[in-house]
Amino acid sequence: DTLRLVYERNEGDLTMGTLVDSLPNEVPLIRDRNMYTLGVESLLAYYGLDSSAVEIQDDGKHFVMKGKDGSTLVDCELTEKQFLEVNWFSKWTEEIIELKLMIEAKRAYGDENYEKYLELIPSILMNFLNRVDNLEDKMASEPEDSPSLLKSFWYWLSGTSAKVPNASALLEEMRNLGLDENLITQAEKLLDNDNFEEIPSFDQLTQIVDGIAYYFIPPSLESPFNPMCGMRDVLQNAKFQDQVSSTIQLLEEKIEFLEGPGAMGKIEKALLEQPENETLLAKKKEVEAAISTNKSNLAEQKDELSIINEFFACFENAIVLIGPEEKTFQDLAPTPFDDASVPKVCVHGNLIKTLTNDLFISRYPKVVDYAVTLIICVIMALLAVYQGNRASFINSLGILFLIGYVYLGFLVFEKTQTVWPIATPACAGLSTSFIGLGVMVVIEQKAKSRMKGMFGSYVSSDLVEQMVEKGKEPSLGGEETSITAFFSDVQAFSSFSELLSPTGLVDLMNEYLTAMTDILTKEKGTLDKYIGDAIVAMYGAPLPMDNHAYQAVKTALLMQQEQLRLREKWSTEADTWGECHDLVCKMQTRIGCNTGTATVGNMGAKDRFNYTMMGDMVNLAARCESGAKAYGAYIMITEETKLASEQHKDDIDFRDIAFRFLDRIVVKGRSQPVAMYEPTGFMDELSQETQDCLDCFSHGIEKYLAQDWDAAL
Known part of the structure; x- marks a missing residue:
């Protein structure tokens, strides 16, 4: 009625015999009680409990296992009164490079690819030798200039010629390890790559690697998650343990005899009577040598026994599961961590770990799945169809949001072992996003087609894109609007034209205009036209903006800063600019701005027209640019621009600007003087010395305007 795991029994003996030490070593074949899965039965045997320690509570919803002292060992929820979702902790086994190389060698030998087979031998032996602890310590203690096998092996793997491991070095380490000479002879043949x-x-x-493996614990047995080994390892070590223990006992008995009265005692007694007897003295030395040899052999045997005991120590206080790994038994299956099929005994192992670690998998109610899916779909749809400021960035946030959501799901599971709904919400959100994008593409294409049909032949493509984004179309024929006109011009440009070749002049202007136009565009300006080296632009049209004056002044300061950077760059390009190098390195740009009402719209002939600006305020902006030369300034703006630029200090991106009063001038075509100012820089970039100079200049100007000449000086 029972299945006994018998370790030893004499032939013909009908008694129980000696059972194995591990539990359970006797399993009843007939039980009048509930039968549980192997993992639960193993836990019961481990804790020394019977089926009465197991309770199914709450109408089959809870599984409880209690210890002998009444404490709760396991408490988990059940599905359908009997099922528990097993948590998974790791792959079946970690990759061990020497075993992988052995598989490759077996395949190469079977295919009769002896060249590859022999090429793998050094790395196989090297990896197995590196598993031996004392060998690793020995190599680590070698002098820096000595040919360490470990270093040589990595040189060899990397394909370099330095310190490639040779056969003699490997064979020497194997001899130092104490490997059988027959195995060393076979290894020598394997390392002879020229002999096929x-x-x-x-x-x-x-057999060779087994001889080396005798001196270390299998690495798979030291795995933190799935320690394992083959039955062959257990049986071999048990055999070795019996052999070594027997040898130790014989050596100890022999040493005891040699040191006892029957050998050394008898000689010592005889020497007391005949101290000069050479035969007795020689016999004493012979016995002493025998004792020394046997003690040395005993120490070696004890070292080997300690290695074997370390192996069996891995099984202490452990639940050991035994299962087949041959495909013949059809007991293999993939796991959440393994693509290839692995032994199903791992299911029982992970069940035990799940029960003992209280890391039970739980799930949210279905209503949570539905709610999360709806929320994800709504968010993804809103992000997909958003067409406001930074629309592209906001739209791309949908993908980032989805990735973050999936990551959050895995993070929640890792921390709480709770399955957060991922697949359905993610797929539904992605589908909703694609549908929303498709709808927006159709709408956007229709809008672009309509805009391009109206303005594509005479308005820049950038302007069309802005009008599509803002939904604001400029009026045909021009309209009165408040803008800031912007003019810039390179000082002494005729000198560049005279000294530079046509190609050099084009290269210089392309680099200069590109840098300046990039700033203009970035600061929301609209490029009107290029006039040689001059830039004509406007702020506040065709798309209205409240802070157009500030944006124009800011652009002027940024352009002057960019001019400095370009000059530093050109200073290192003497070969490029030739005799004009000094002139290029001193290039200066003058800028003029004015704020007011101008006519902005489509102007020109019926078949040739451009979106531009016209009006008296535009002419005044041009006069500011040209008139700056008289004051030694490189930016000159009108008082209207200064005052308008200071009205938006509450804006998030506002940077306070320092201004210097220049003069009141009467420009051509005007009878009233206009106050002129020079923006000298951003306040947060000015040194204290510069600010003090500006204050001093301001006091001087006040005296100057009051005609107090002495005080002004």
């Missing part, structure tokens, strides 16, 4: 006639078989290679 007498190649040891793969089975002989296995």
Whole structure:
């Protein structure tokens, strides 16, 4: 009625015999009680409990296991009164490079690809030798200039010629390890890459690595998640343990005899009577040598026994599961961590770990799945169809949001072991996003087609894109609007034209105008036209903006800063600019701005027209640019621009600007003087010395305007 795991029993003996030490070692074949899965039965045996320790509570919704002292060992929820979702902790096994190389060697030998088979031998032996602790310590203690096998091996793997491991070095380490000489002879043949006639078989290679593996614990047994080994390892170590223990006992008995009265005692007694007897003295030395040899052998055997005991120590206080890994038994299946099929015994192992670690998988109610899916779809749809400021950035946030949501789901599971709904909400949100994008593409294409049909032949493509984004179309024929006109011009441009070749002049202007136009565009300006080296632009049209004056002044300061950067760059390009190098490195740009009402719209002939600006305030802006030369300034703006630019200090991106009063001038075509100012820089970039100079200049100007000449000086 029972299945007994018998360790030893004499032939013909009908008694129980000696059972194995591990529990359970006797399993009843008939039980009048509930039968649980192997993992639960193993836990019951481990804790020394019977089926009465298990309770199914709350109408089959809870599984509880209590210890002998009444404490709760396991408490988990059940599905359908019997099922528990097993948590998974790791892959079946970690990749061990030497075993992988052994598989490759076996395949190469089976395919009779002896060249590849022999090429793998050094790395196989090297990896197995590196598993031996004392060998690693020995190599680590070598002098820096000595040919360390570990260093040589990595040189060899990297394909370099420095310190490639050779056969003699590997064989020497194997001899130092104490490997059998027959195995060393076979290894020597394997390491002889030039001899293809007498190649040891793969089975002989296995014997060699088994001889090396005798001196270390299998790395798979030291895995933090799935420690395992083959039954072959257990049986071999048990055999070795019996052999070594027997040898130790014999050596100890022999040493005891040699040191006892029957050997050394008898000689010592005889020497007391005949101290000069040479035969007795020689016999004493012989016995002493025998004792020393046996003690040395005993120490070696004890070292080997300690290695074997370390192996079996891995099984102490552990639940050991035994299962087949051959495909013949059809007991293999993939796991959440393994693509390839692995032994199903891992299911029982992970069940035990799930029960003992209280890391139970839980799920939210279905209503949470539906709610999360709806919320994700709504958010993805809103992000997909958004067409306001920074629309592209906001639209792309949808993908980032989805990735973040999936990551959050995995993070929640990792921290709480709760399955957060991922697949359905993510797929639904992605589908909703695609549908929303499709709808917006159709709408946007229709809008673009309509705009391009109206303005595509005479308005820049950038302007069309802005009008589509803002939904604001400029009026045909021009309209009165408040803008800031912007003019810039390179000082002494005729000198550049005279000294530079046509190609050099084009290259210089292209680099200069590109840099300046980039700033203009970035600061929301509209390029009107290029006139040689001059730039004509406007702020506040065709798309209205409240802070157009500030944007124009800011652009002027940024252009002057960019001019400095360009000059520094050109100073290192003497070969490029030739005799004009000094002139290029001193290039200066003058800028003029004016704020007011101008006529902005489509102007020109019926078949040739451009979106531009006209009006007296535009002419005044041009006069500011040209008139700045008389004051030694490189930016000159009108009082209207200064006052308008200071009205938006509450804006988020506003930077306070320092101004210097220049003069009141009467420009051509006007009878009233106009106050002129020079923006000298951003306040947060000015040094205290510069600010003090500006204050001093301001006091001087006040005296100057009051005609107090002495005080002004």
